[in-house]
Amino acid sequence: MATVQLSEAEKVYVLHGIRDDLRVDGRSCEDYRHMEIETDVVSNTDGSAKVTLGHTAVLVGIKAEMGKPRPAQPAEGYMEFFVDCSANATPEFEGRGGEELGMELTNTLYRVFNNKRSVDLASLCISPGEHCWLLYVDVLLLQCDGNLYDGISIAIKAALFNTKIPKVLITEGEDGVTEIELSDDPYDCVRLSVDNVPCIVTLCKVGPRHVVDATLQEKACSVASLIMAVTPAGTCTCMRKVGGGSLDPESIFEMTEVRGHDPGAPPFPVCPSFFLLPPPVPLSSSSPSSSSSSPSSFFLLPPPLALPFLLLLLFLSPSSSSSSSSFLLSFSSSSSSLLPPPPLALSSLLFLSPSSSSSSLLSPLPLLPLSFLLLFLSPSSSSSSLLPPPPLPLSFLLLLSRCVDI
Template identity: 45%
Template structure:
């Protein structure tokens, strides 16, 4: 997407007046729609649309061995696939760098036990644990990928059903698990503290959240903050440019304020959602 000088000036003036080109203020999000439990053979799934950005997430589970240094914990891994149909920028190897960046920031955001308790995934200390594979497919790119991906991941984890273990048989070094084959014998993951990401862009002398593609072109510096309840689980600078120390502080305050509100709206929506409905929030 390429903007002429007149278009950039229009966006800059709109942000300065706190009235963006699509009618939002600087703290406003575009309409968000979410569906859960839509991938048949996954343990949990969600599809989220943030304006023109479309994300599909599926969670798979398998039995694994805990890490030696973390014998009481399970595992979680993130894999991102940037579909070539999402944007021409993803053609060839264009999406690989972004996919790695998204995977790394998600892993960092979920690393703290205060955000996601991996001990709940431990089956037998040092022997067996559950491993979650979170597969993320970017179907369409309409700006603000980090926020959309984090919301979709949290929704998919909320929807994930972990099978119950009926019995554990230990014979020397061999461990046999009797896993219930009843689809109703399962436990839900606790994602109350799971982080949501907020991208804060500096455009002109002001900062905005949920930038669209045009606004991303006008940004002189951006950060992504992962908010878990009221604290930061990670902060990352993205794109080109940098922020002054004072601007960085104000960006963090804005990210925290919006992140808390976004998390409350998402959890409220997920608590009411059913498998045959889709909901919008923050409209």
């Protein structure tokens, strides 16, 4: 990852500024930098877009090729992602230097976009089981100044919006052989629906507060950050904690409720209603009942993904295993027992939406979980010294216990 070196004094300056809701470049904590989106920039591709977000610049090119559908989803096309961390962005990426970051970004993109809830993969199918379109989504980092995830997701959405897939005609030959005919007219093409394509919002925890669209400087001061992919309908397709530090659960709720407490506020500054794309709806809109401080808006899932189907895996570090596990057991038996909850800090979080791999992995289970959440909890001693984590909120534990019950 492209990083900058900051002195202690600079860090303190950035931290104090953020505490007072004034960042180094004059923004408040929930402001995005100036964003420019340009589409149709590379004519060799079927769809392309360039996004600049402050000094971060991302170019995305999409090429459609004909291929064979995956056996598991015969009636769907699929997408291939590749992130090229080129040396142009920073000399650290020269040679193989950018591969690690590239792989991390690529894997996240697969989770976020490559499912039928995000992209209408069924429309990429030409003839089930035989032919489909596969979209090569190639991301090129031109310049890095923090907040790569958001920039990339916006660029991908814009490029998908710009993608023109040639129309094909399927004719059945005399001897039962299907023939595929490509239209001669280059303007005779299909456009993808981008209504449900998610955008990623990265929330960076800096000191006691969190900021959106962090620059590299701010990222250097932050403990950890949370990335969330949200579709305009309010579905969360991916959620991940990234970075070396740890977050406490309460701050995650706070982060997910950015703008959620003020229904009159404009939607997320991200995707600022750019061109014809519908702006994403703020998180809380899909569950108006959660407008109080209840952290249940954390699980903003559409009905099929609702809470009872959540599978929860808890990994407790060995040092606290005895006390915590007993605490857990007692919780599953009687959810109202008031054992003193041990202070816990979230050190890693991974929320996955269903994809081919996860569902096949878990299919032998009696209750097929439609999505699952991985939580790695560690005792508070290992969490950051900047913020003493408060005890785990009771409502969250109730939530956990309900999950454990199923």
